[in-house]
Amino acid sequence: MxxxxxxxxxxxxxxxxxxxxxxxxxxxxxxxxxxxxxxxxxxxxxxxxxxxxxxxxxxxxxxxxxxxxxxxxxxxxxxxxxxxxxIGDIAYHTGATSCFLMLWKFLLLNPNLDCIDLSNILTGDSYTGSIPILQKSRD
Structure with a gap:
């Protein structure tokens, strides 16, 4: 191979x-x-x-x-x-589950934004925390 x-x-x-x-x-x-x-x-x-x-x-x-x-x-x-x-649920050196936490052009929130740091907004109490596709990033 x-x-x-x-x-x-x-x-x-x-x-x-x-x-x-x-x-x-x-x-x-x-x-x-x-x-x-x-x-x-x-x-x-x-x-x-x-x-x-x-x-x-x-x-x-x-x-x-x-x-x-x-x-x-x-x-x-x-x-x-x-x-x-x-194993251990941490793949990224910062302690996050994933290193892909920046979402480019997240149009559901604001079409004028270029990039959003998901690590700051993925909470269960927020709108973004309730979006099913984003919940996987949190779990």
Whole structure:
């Protein structure tokens, strides 16, 4: 499988982690051939940290492990999709369930807004907290 992938000039490929149960996109990271092989060998997600220039096992220090259920690559071979079970319910380094908390052009609230930070408005008592599609981001 690794031979079918197209890595960038730094030897990396984009990797998307998606909840295998409800298809929520949890995070985006980078992988190299070593992290892909470790992921395949252990069934737990391993990524390449560009800022620290080393391999990291997701959850090794905080126990928020990503158990890999399925692994796909796209038709171009330049993106990997990991369907995962997120153990510990935190996928993002800020402590959030997902790193995708900024909603671009959220027209239901205000057509003049360019970007909304969902981490500040997703509460059960707010209008946005009652929108079913946004409730998944909170749960």
């Amino acid at each position: 690794i031979d079918n992938l197209k890595f960038n000039d730094q030897g990396l490929i984009l990797a998307i982690a998606q909840d295998y149960r409800d298809a929520t996109i949890l995070m985006m990271g980078w992988m190299n051939s070593e992290s892909i092989q470790k992921t395949l060998d252990t069934d737990e997600a391993h990524y390449w940290s560009r800022s620290r220039s080393h391999l990291w096992h997701k959850g090794a220090t905080d126990r928020h492990i990503q158990k890999v259920k399925e692994l796909f690559y796209d038709c171009d071979g330049d993106t990997i999709l990991l369907k995962i079970e997120q």
